[in-house]
Amino acid sequence: MKFAFFPGCTMAYRLPFAEKSIRMVAPHFDIELVDLAFTCCPEPNTVRALSDDTWITFAARNxxxxxxxxxxxxxxxxxxxxxxxxxxxxxxxKPERKNKVNELLKGLGLEYRGTSKIVHMHQQLFDEIGIETISSKVVKPVPIKVVTHTGCHLLRPERILHVDSAEVPVKLDMLCEAIGMVPLDYMDKTMCCGAGVRKTNSVTSYAVLREKMTSIAMVEPDAIVVFCPTCFITFESGQRVANRIFGTDFKFPVFYYTELLAIAMNLPGMDILLAEHRVKIELPASAETKEERKTGAKDSIPSSP
Amino acid sequence: MGEDFQRNQLKELKETALPCFQCGVCSSSCPVFRVSPELNPRLSVDSIISRGKVPSEGNEWLCAYCLMCDQRCPMGVSLAEILMVIKNISAREGKAPPDVIESAESLMADGCQSPISSRSEKQREDMGLPKLPRANPADVQMLFRATGAAEVVELNRKAVEEASE
Structure with a gap:
């Protein structure tokens, strides 16, 4: 299946290793990616908050x-x-909004018609490819305990997105199970990571993150698995900021799902990508027992955020 | 343009908010309210219904747009969408937070929300990632002007300058 690939600004320029992992696994699932001259989606909390018309016009152009x-x-x-x-x-x-947007797009030689679907990698893997096919590609299961955070903007509004249950999401847990991980349940699973208010009130943003991380820490996972680069950065770098502000002690390794999938598929070059992580984890070999496993999270935090 | 825009938006907001019977499930589901009770979605809506005004404190900018309130409202009132419209009104009053304006300016400059540095371009190259095609900057700026964002950014820049004088 051929797609116009939309990595988004955050992944493309701040988490290129996560983008790399998508491009690595894609051909193994018959996904072909085409790059187009997209702009920012645009992001709802900044552009849309300033001007709804600007938001919808840029999105329509994309x-x-x-x-x-x-x-x-x-x-x-x-x-x-x-x-x-x-x-x-x-x-x-709303045809009147579509017409208004198309008046502007006409000047760029473009027209919004409504013929293309918007599909997230999460949906493509779970709904189209399926757990069984994914499991069949695993050569080196990843035996760690994880918590998953699907992300607010994949779950809600549920009536429009249909990615997973907005209150009880389970699909990302099943995707994790498919590659040998043990997903753990936790209290504030559907709670926001806090990224949405980072630009307007950073202390509030990190206080939301502290609440979320406290709930995660209670079940003692080896790592956090996400499907969004913004959530990734909020957890991975943000936990250190939260630690400084609130005196907490969070040191969780964070993964974008396809990084772990690439590891489980034993695709070459993953070690280079993992070197980019700010909180490292030494992944146990599949045959190792739990006692033999060592996580390197405690002493491998680099000095700059 | 500004005042008509606001009057129409407020009228629409009031109709959207009308089914709200102030049960408060929005606030109790709000992750921001949990740590910063000054953002209270229930009170924002109450102000629109009972006083026909957007709340004056500017707390709408604390909404993370996580849509938990939208998910749980028993009357199908999307508090997050109402707060989004309030943010649009507030931005036209010159009350948008500086970092939000900066992001918009970055988008206006190179079509990308986070500024693209030569370091990040190099990092992509080193990882064997393709150079991503970019939108024509003239097109980006045309759309920004034609849809009102350039005006809102300008207005907020002025508000910041006036405040610092």
Missing amino acids: IALAEAEGLDILTACAGCHESLSLAKHELDK
């Missing part, structure tokens, strides 16, 4: 680029997925 190529869009970030999906929903429902 979707129209994929439509011109006859491709569906494959998103990698929850924020981009939500932003593009909501814009599409609004444009398909």
Whole structure:
């Protein structure tokens, strides 16, 4: 299946190793990725908050680029997925908004028609490819305990996104199980990571993160698994900021799901990608017992955030 | 343009918010309210219904847009969407937070929310990632101006300058 790939600004320029992991696993699942001249999705908490018309017009331009190529869009970030999906929903429902947007796009030689679907990597892996196919590709299971955080913007609004249950998401846990991990349940599983208010009130943002991490820490996972680059950065770098502000002691390794998938598939070059992580983990060999496992998280935090 | 825009938006907001009977499940589900009770989605909506005004404190900018309130409202009132419209109104009053304006300026400059540095371009290259095609900056700026964002950014820049004088 061929897609217009939408890595989004955050993944492309701040978490390139996560993008790399998607590009590594894609061909093994018959996913072909095409790069187009997209702009930022745009992000709801900044651009949309300033001007709803600007948000919907930029989103429409992005979707129209994929439509011109006859491709569906494959998103990698929850924020981009939500932003593009909501814009599409609004444009398909309200012809007057669509016409207004198309008046502007005409000047760029583009038209929004509503023919391309917006699909997140999470949906492509779980709903289209399926757990069984994924399991069948695993050559080196990853035997660690994890908590999953699907991300607000993949879950809500549930009536429009249909990715997983907004209150009891389980699909990412099943994707983790498929590659040998043990997903743990925790209290505030559907709670926000706090990223949404980082630009408006950073202390509040890290206080939300502290609440979320406290709930995660209670079940003592080896790592946190996410499907959004913004959530990734909030957890991985943000925990150190939260530690400084609140005197907490969070040191969890964080993974974007396809990184672990690439590891489980034993694809070459993953060690280089893992070197980019700020909190390291020494993954146990599949045959190792729990007692033999060593996580390197405690003493491998680099000095700069 | 500004005042008409606001009057229409407020009228629409009031209709959207009307089914709210102030049960408060929005606030008790709000991760921000849990740590910063000054953001209270229930009170924001109450102000619109009973006083026909957006709340004056500017706390709408604390909304993380996580949509938990939207998910749980028994009357199907999307508090997060209402707060989004309030943010649009507030931005037109020059009350947008500086970091939000900066992000918008970054998007206006190179089509990307986080500024693209030569370091990040190099890092992509080292990992064997393709150079991503970029939007024509003239197109980006045209859309920014034609849809009102350039005006809102300008207005907020002025508000910051006036405040510092």
